[in-house]
Amino acid sequence: MPGSLVGGMSDRKKSRAKVAFEVLKDAAKQHGRHFGSRMAAAIAYRTVFAIAPLLVIAVSIAGFVLGGDAAAQEALITNVQEVAGDEMASLAEDILMTALESADTAAVVGVLVLIWTASALFIEVQRDLNQIFHFPRPEEGGIMQTVIQRGLGVLWTLGFGLGLIALFAANTAAQAAGAALSDFLNMPEWVVGILSFFVTFAFVIVVFALIFQSLTRNSLPWRPVWIGAVFTSVAFSAAGYLLGVYFRLFDEPSALGFTGTLVVLLFVAFLLSTVFLFGAQVTQSYRELVWDREDSYVFTDDQGRHLQRDADERRVTVSLTAVGTFLVGLLIGLRRK
Template structure:
């Protein structure tokens, strides 16, 4: 554990310094780009997994409602169209096993693309990387495997969120009949609480699973809670900005796509700030961050590649 502990002001200074040094604005733009292209297979996969339990139509409506609260009705309608088009292009290949295997492989590859990019960004923020000596193919397969695991986690959290939302709605209706004027505010507060818990769990899973690093669960929770809080605040701020400025009008027919890109970009900035904070917190006030087996620290690897003479400025 790091000692002595730094103060909270210094903690924030180091977080902003790391945010700038790691070029998080550039990484956020790259993640937004990858997310847009990964969105159709990702949403289709989530609908397939969660729909097997709750029903495809109910899951699609839940996704539409979530995106509607984030990027507006027109953007949510565009998301619904993306899901429908993805379902149409996924033709059954009964009697053609090779085509079925290739179709599933392409779906998984596309859906995990954004998470692979996110993993590289988190590795950069936490100053670790896969050991080049372990082989590129192995690292690629492992990254995609963990990315798919996170997709399963998202589908599970969506199911939990749907179940809790239905339960809260029923409780809110009952309270509204018994105590008029109290049911609706309580319902809003409960919905906020559920959203906060679900988002915190999602960020905790990202910080714990995706990077090639070992970090104490306590440090993960601290970073995830702060990131979720910033995300909830940013969600309303971004929604207010998009509602007032309507930047999609500038892009005409591509307006919904532009708004989606803008929203993912801003959300990515919040995510990377939270990742930088988690890294600084773990190193300065927590249990530290160490490369997991098969990974190395970026600084150590660079020193090893340069060699001692070049590292000392000789030769």
């Protein structure tokens, strides 16, 4: 009996490994079929133009919460430095300073232009995700449809700023809690670093899950979304870590001047965009190869729609509303402090 139990557990592990391999293999095939490299190049191109507006918007919202742009700029640059090293932090600071000076020349018009420019990045990401998840493209509706689409992009741009503030708050809370535990239990300082890492990692998983759900035209089942978000977070963190190691060891961009830094920026954006899109494709491959084949939808109504899928869609709406309410409440609470 114990032997058969061990054998059964071994078979299940082999089966899971086989499923994971098949999902990754199918994701790689579909990534090439969808011209994933071309999608990543388009996102990287949009990122180069959107990075300055996104930095300005993030600093503006963070400055509103922290009580000044100087503290927000310092926090933002410090986080970039920890992830990508001194060279990319210096580049981000230069881009931010230039963008802030340009925005000050015409405050209202400048802010609107910045937000409008940054929204193009999210529209591009939405278009690519809809293609990966096989959702139909929105019908062309003329000027009004374009304005609505841009408006949604603007909301996502502002949401990016709120998400960054939530990340700062989560990191600060994790470091404070870790420091308190370290002092109380006489733990080494690396405990604080581990706690902060896991809090950040969990936050990034939630962010990717929300992106997959809310930037696509239709709702997705939550289990494939969470699995894809975990995979994307692991791959994204690994890519970011390797880039950080590279930039700490080599300083070629500074030797090549502006052209070198621009090329490096494009390369970083392309690499991270590729990881993100492949993570989305893993989500879709898992959904098709595993989720859709499971007999989880038993009851259907007269129109042939799945009642369980309808329940999933309702949970999606409730979850997104709850997350949005939490972010707004966090912003107001921090501001009052």
